[in-house]
Amino acid sequence: MKKLRYGNTNTFYIAGTKGGLLIDTDYAGTLPQFFKAIKTACIDISDISYMSATHYHPDHIGLVSELQKLGVTLLIADIQKDSVHFADEIFFRDKRLNYRPIDEHAARVIGCAESRGFLRSIGISGEIIHTPSHSEDSVSIILDDGNCIVGDLEPVEYLAAYDRNPGLKSDWEQIMSYHPKRILYAHANEKEL
Numbered sequence: 001m002k003k004l005r006y007g008n009t010n011t012f013y014i015a016g017t018k019g020g021l022l023i024d025t026d027y028a029g030t031l032p033q034f035f036k037a038i039k040t041a042c043i044d045i046s047d048i049s050y051m052s053a054t055h056y057h058p059d060h061i062g063l064v065s066e067l068q069k070l071g072v073t074l075l076i077a078d079i080q081k082d083s084v085h086f087a088d089e090i091f092f093r094d095k096r097l098n099y100r101p102i103d104e105h106a107a108r109v110i111g112c113a114e115s116r117g118f119l120r121s122i123g124i125s126g127e128i129i130h131t132p133s134h135s136e137d138s139v140s141i142i143l144d145d146g147n148c149i150v151g152d153l154e155p156v157e158y159l160a161a162y163d164r165n166p167g168l169k170s171d172w173e174q175i176m177s178y179h180p181k182r183i184l185y186a187h188a189n190e191k192e193l
Contacts, residue, residue, distance in 0.1 A: 001147055002041045006033035009059045009186050012149050013041065014141075017123025019049030022072070023141055023149050024186060028062035028097045049122060050075045050108070054151025054186060055138040058087035065100045074107035075118075079130050081109060083137035112139065129174060133167035140171075146181030155188055 004011040007026035011034075014021045020043070026034070038045065045067075052075040053061045064074055076084065084104045091099035110118050115128035126143035134152045141149040154168055156176075162168045175183075183191040 001143070001145075002043065003184070003190075004034075004037040004041060006030055006037035007059075010184065011037075012141075012184060013038075013043055013048065014124055014143070015047065016049075016119070019122035020047045021075070021119070021122065021124060022048045022051040022067075024054055024060045024151065025051060025063035025067065027059050028091050028094075028099050031063055031066050034063055045070055045072070048072050052077075052128070052139075052141070053080070054140065054149065055135045056080060056083040056086045057135065057152070058090045060151065060186065061087060061102065062091070064102045068103055068106055069100075074102065074104070076104065076107045076109045077115070077128055077130070077137075077139050078109055078111045079132075080137040080139065083135070086137075131171040131174065133165060133171045140175060142175065142178045142180065146179075147184060148175060148178065148180035148182065149184045150175065151186045153185070155185065155191065156183065157191070 002013045007030045009024055009026045011026055012023040050073050051067055068074060084102050088101050091097050112128050112130050119126055128139050128141055131138050131140045131153055138151055156172050159172055181193055
């Protein structure tokens with residue numbers, strides 16, 4: 001797995017034996033920085049078969065429609081379908097972005113329960129789980145090698161500060177049941193466990 005940082009959001013690339021998966025794409029308007037980052041990481045755009053978002057906030061899906069035009073297929077967890085266009089109005093406000101909405105009809109929709117089989121089909125061992133405490137459409141990617149990508153989930157070490165958020169506790173209990181070795185956040189430093 002490779003971490004790419006070309007804006008304000010950590011993006012992760014997972015190389016499978018039959019295709020690569022990009023997790024999150026930062027904000028709209030960062031395509032030149034994205035290409036510089038993948039070149040530095042020795043990743044070719046043709047290596048990226050699929051992309052997925054931990055959730056559909058603007059700083060996580062800004063390049064999805066542009067990458068779709070370049071042949072990367074969007075992978076949508078079924079619980080995210082209603083959120084795909086959440087950021088459209090935000091991007092439309094800035095005409096300089098020349099934003100084009102995500103084409104959900106060109107995407108592949110899968111249920112979290114079938115994610116392990118899908119990821120296995122591209123040579124990645126892991127699964128996608130629903131972790132809705134940050135937003136109803138949030139998911140985390142749990143890899144069998146111990147890496148866990150959690151997007152904007154509040155850091156586990158802050159759990160006690162959110163004692164009135166049972167959803168956050170439930171999300172972390174679910175994640176910890178996989179015995180992760182490393183937690184990778186969208187905006188915070190990774191945490192070794």
